[in-house]
Amino acid sequence: MKVLIIFLGLTAFTALAQNCNTDVPNTAPTSRFNVGADGTVTDNLHKLMWMQCSLGQTWDGSDCVGDADELTWQQALKTAHGYSFANKTGWRLPNIKELETLVERRCERPALNETVFPSSQSDDYWTSTPVATDPVRAWAIAFFNGSNTARTKQAFLFTRLVRNAN
Template sequence: MLFTCEKSRLCVLVCTAVVVGSLFIASKAWAECLLRDDSRFNLLDNSAVVEDANTGLHWQRCLVGYRLNTEGDSCALSVNGAVRFDWRGAFTAASNAAGWRLPNVKELESLVDRNCFEPAVQTHIFPTIDDVMMGAHWTSSQIEGYAGGAWTVNFKTGSVISSDKSELLPVRLVRDAQQ
């Protein structure tokens, strides 16, 4: 339903309240994200890997093609690294990292934090520096009945979406805790 304001004080007040309320909700979600309990994640391997206590999985903190800085608080582009892959390339990137694999959709979605807002992930655990890190990420899960598509997790919104396998998207690798 659309309406227009024609210099009505009431209309201006209502419109202002809606905008301010939206900003408050967004900032509240962001603040809650920053104040989350860190007991779920344990940093390993000089902080380049994080163990998820909820799932027992180990995750690379940075995407393929990025590396953790010496302070352990942000990811930087690798000199020779590609950062986006088609779906087949995502599997190749995973196979080039000994002991690591492409996560399935449920595993990758488990990293989404619904209390976080753009991105929907704990950024002090999984640092984001650009839109590549905030968008859709490949999973190993194909879309049943559609050979040309696979499931992806969008870390900007926290949603699971379908993507064409030819799209160029980033990859976050996972391994089982026993390794």
């Protein structure tokens, strides 16, 4: 009987939709971004261009479809090196400060602007920033609630690439 209760609890948890508190100011408002037709998003404040979808997903013109890839830190760095998307090069793994700019503090599950970044995972995303005091860990942003976390570089996490906007 306990197993059934736990299973039902997990099922209910995964079915939850994004929850936003409108009493909290926007930290990543839609007006800050230019959404391109090619699956790119330009952050006008921070002068960065983001892939609208996580690695592994495909932009279909209105949504990110497919399953996002889960990669180790080294795999994410290697995949980003030389990556070409939307006829653009220079894509890379964002550092922790860059990825934190996408966090929408008024929301959770995911703590991200779903209008700009649809079908994103409510889970950890890699940054290029290693943990200075622990060579086996790197920083990630937990888009469940927008916190940062040190994860072992062998963990399998999601990835969103960035480049400098031109």
